[in-house]
Structure formats: structure tokens, C-alpha cells
Amino acid sequence: MKIYWIRAQAPRRVLALAKHLGIEAELVEKDVVTGELKAPDYVALNPNMKVPTLVDGDLVLWESSAIMAHLCIKAGSDMWPAQNPAEQVEVLRWLSWNDCHWSPAVGPFYFEHIVKATFGIGAPDRESLRKKAPDLLKCAEVLDGHLENRTYVACGRLTIADFQLASMANYWRESEMPLEPFPHIARWIDELKRIPAWADPWPTEAAAQSGRAQHA
Ligand SMILES: N[C@@H](CCC(=O)N[C@@H](CS)C(=O)NCC(=O)O)C(=O)O
The missing domain is CATH 1.20.1050.10 (Glutathione S-transferase Yfyf (Class Pi); Chain A, domain 2)
Structure with missing residues (x-):
């Protein structure tokens, strides 16, 4: 699993959750100043040109709330109440x-x-x-x-x-x-x-x- 991030609030909550749940992931920092979020290979993952983006096998996910729900489901955490x-x-x-x-x-x-x-x-x-x-x-x-x-x-x-x-x-x-x-x-x-x-x-x-x- 990969999580693309920069030092800003939306990726912050995803990184915090991954750490809190003890999820193993490759954390890939992007450089917004040099335009890495606009590079074609990144835009192919996230056409919004924003972070966070998660890649988990074939799944490519953007929007931090969806990513957080996905991480909870993977970890079996009720921080996203998948069963209720x-x-x-x-x-x-x-x-x-x-x-x-x-x-x-x-x-x-x-x-x-x-x-x-x-x-x-x-x-x-x-x-x-x-x-x-x-x-x-x-x-x-x-x-x-x-x-x-x-x-x-x-x-x-x-x-x-x-x-x-x-x-x-x-x-x-x-x-x-x-x-x-x-x-x-x-x-x-x-x-x-x-x-x-x-x-x-x-x-x-x-x-x-x-x-x-x-x-x-
Ligand atoms: N609603 C999105 C917000 C994503 C977002 O706005 N990310 C900002 C960082 S907090 C970003 O990538 N900014 C870089 C830019 O706009 O160039 C989410 O929750 O994931």
C-alpha cells in the first residue's frame, strides 16, 4: 500500500490514522512547490492534483475521508463503523x-x-x-x-x-x-x-x- 502526502492537513489525518492503527504502508512525500502533484504520473492517480492519494493493489483512492474508511476496514477498526x-x-x-x-x-x-x-x-x-x-x-x-x-x-x-x-x-x-x-x-x-x-x-x-x- 502507498500513501502520497505533503505536510498539510488532509494528508495529516490519513497519516495519523495509519500510524494510530499500525498500518504498514509506503509513505511517499510529494513536493508541491516543484509541481510534483501536476506531473502526469501523479495526475493519472489523482486528477484533482491533491494529496492524500492511496494506492492499495488495484484500488486508487482519493479524498481523505474515503481513504480513512478504507484503512479502518482493512485494520478491522470501528473508527469507521463498517458493521453498524x-x-x-x-x-x-x-x-x-x-x-x-x-x-x-x-x-x-x-x-x-x-x-x-x-x-x-x-x-x-x-x-x-x-x-x-x-x-x-x-x-x-x-x-x-x-x-x-x-x-x-x-x-x-x-x-x-x-x-x-x-x-x-x-x-x-x-x-x-x-x-x-x-x-x-x-x-x-x-x-x-x-x-x-x-x-x-x-x-x-x-x-x-x-x-x-x-x-x-
Ligand atoms: N477534500 C480533499 C482535500 C485535498 C486537499 O485539498 N489537499 C491539499 C492539502 S490539505 C493539497 O493537496 N494541496 C496541494 C495543492 O492544492 O496544490 C481530501 O480530504 O482529501
Whole structure:
């Protein structure tokens, strides 16, 4: 199995899950700056020219939530509730909410502060973020209310929904997301950071260079 990745939030959640589940895979780092995601051999795998992409035998899969479900099925993990249709619907609800609402709300903050710093593409444009705050506050109220009496987002346990929703919010303090009024979100994020694979999902330098699945 191969997983293509860069140092960014969507591949981060897939790498964290693979590490958490102890899945053996060849972790292939791509260089976005030199255009490796636009190279014909990569575009043939993922026409979106994005990461993550998983190749498992004949299966080529993109979209991190689908990849995470696949990894759970392979590992027999109920972080994707393959055996329970009602729980699947519950996880799917939060994956959909993430992609349609939460991710667009937290994304601009993550981009301005984390992506720009990671790839050296300029200083954060804080002025542009002021206009984004109302959308974030609206979504944060929904999530914070949901988490008030829950440790995790769905099914009363850790699922791929947590990894999906937390991958940008994980950096809420560094990204200056205005989430101080939402203590249940902060507590949930801090709780996830206690999971070793979530806290440090990145392959070791040597493993990344050799393309072997080794984690720090
Ligand atoms: N919805 C996709 C998002 C994929 C995505 O946007 N990946 C970003 C990294 S977080 C990427 O490949 N960016 C490189 C580029 O756009 O050139 C998923 O969850 O897999």
C-alpha cells in the first residue's frame, strides 16, 4: 500500500490514522512547490492534483475521508463503523458537515497562518480573516453545543469524524481562530492531542526519504 502526502492537513489525518492503527504502508512525500502533484504520473492517480492519494493493489483512492474508511476496514477498526449502519450514518453526518460547513469556516484561518508559514508564501492577511469570523462563530456554536456532553464527535468513541473535523482546528490557537468562547471545542482538541499518533503523525525524516512506513 502507498500513501502520497505533503505536510498539510488532509494528508495529516490519513497519516495519523495509519500510524494510530499500525498500518504498514509506503509513505511517499510529494513536493508541491516543484509541481510534483501536476506531473502526469501523479495526475493519472489523482486528477484533482491533491494529496492524500492511496494506492492499495488495484484500488486508487482519493479524498481523505474515503481513504480513512478504507484503512479502518482493512485494520478491522470501528473508527469507521463498517458493521453498524446507524453509526455509519452518524459518522457520515459529521463528515458531510465538515466538508460543507466547518472546513470552509476554519480553512481561511488555517491557510493564512499555517499553510503560508509551512510553504513560505507570505505573511498572514489578518484583515481578510476579520470577514471570515462570523461564519466560524456560527459553526463553532453548533459544534461546541454538540460536544458539551460528549468526549468525541460521533458514536461515543473516537472515530474518523474526530480526525476529519480536528485537522485544521487542531491549530486554532496558532491560527488565531476566535474559538476562546467555545470551551468544549478547546477541551476536545486538547483531548485528541493526547493521542500519540495524532500529536505527531509525520513520518521520520529518514522514512520520508526512503519512502518506507516508519513513524517517529
Ligand atoms: N477534500 C480533499 C482535500 C485535498 C486537499 O485539498 N489537499 C491539499 C492539502 S490539505 C493539497 O493537496 N494541496 C496541494 C495543492 O492544492 O496544490 C481530501 O480530504 O482529501
